[in-house]
Amino acid sequence: MTWRRQANAVFRICWFNGFLGLVRSPLVFVALFLTPLSFLFFLYVVAPRAELPFGVVGGVLFSCLFTGSGMMNDCAYLRLERQLQQVFITSPLRPISWVLGMALSELTFTIPALVLFLGVLTLVISISIGAFFALLGVIILTWLLASSLGFLLSTFFRTLREIWPIGMVIFTTLSVLPPVFYPLAAVPASFRWVAYLAPSTFASQLAVRAAGLPAASVPSVPALGSIPAELLGLVGLAVLFTGVAMRFARWREP
Template identity: 30%
Template structure:
């Protein structure tokens, strides 16, 4: 293990998570607002009929937003504070830097995770093995989103541009796809478009674990696609991201 990894993680958590949480606690409300709002809207619109599906979808959406929001944070640190220039000139590698920032995003999202997990616990009754696979499912979504956020941040020249990317990606990955509702609610032939998004497979896995299986694909196919897409994104992120100018 690289000897700089622990100090880097600590620095990332302090700079990117603790500072904002202590000085601007209102941002924590903003992190929770989007997934909680969608959960409320779907629940009210269906008279509680989709609350179990939507409670899982809220956690998936939180992982997406937490991962992709990394691009805004990295863009700010790179373009406004010139922090990436200092990191590049240090012994710290790009992998260590991104890993530390990813951990900071998780720390930053902990309050929202706890709230949504508490809500989900009332409607989902997962056994230990099911819960483990659900956490793995969320981890894959987060890894995909973090990698996408990092890659976009390296190409972004201004934080305003990063915000535009974030506002574009969020609905594409977590609102339009069948994350808060079953895929069977989408009529043909539009249903095939849903399979473009990796969150469709993540949601299908989560619904299967909760006994709400309605995906047309076998569960092993959903896992295979989600793992493969995440691995491809990691490969593309490692090859195409501009770490050094």
């Protein structure tokens, strides 16, 4: 099958799994807004007003990271419960097209929340066109990173029962514990480097800088807290995760 047909297949999967799935299950729509909005509301109530923009940027990134959790759940569900992954990959469709189609579906689920958070962001801070595109770049890299991780993990599950606890551990560690919803400055200076153990910190710091918010330094490893290091980190991790997912994802049971 030609690359054009593969690309068409990717968009077909995104259409029927993502778009039609969203419009025919409005509850998914609500569920996707609920968690980041709850965090945002919580921050609005308890945090100083100056930190609210961090919460909004956090909402944007949380939505992107959530695509990884969705990817893991949906891919495992379609493989284990519906056996549809087997139906689709035993065809001229390349496995990478299946993954990309699924990842775009997850992005489709996230787009309404992203639009909302980006809209709120423009209300709480002024954001230039350049900054907007920089933020968009961070969003795309974070989506790629989270989707690759989600897909890779999905291929290792043997039952749907295993997904919930593992998904909670991984995606909570990625999206709630690191400085996604709060500024890195809230972490004691000597421990800030620890936050960079989570790939989401690279994304959050880049997003914070793109939004024009004050970024914290990393006194113990000064090179970490810079745009080139964070960009290199995020791009490198996104490429690494995608490569690992393509190389080690189990298309065939051992």
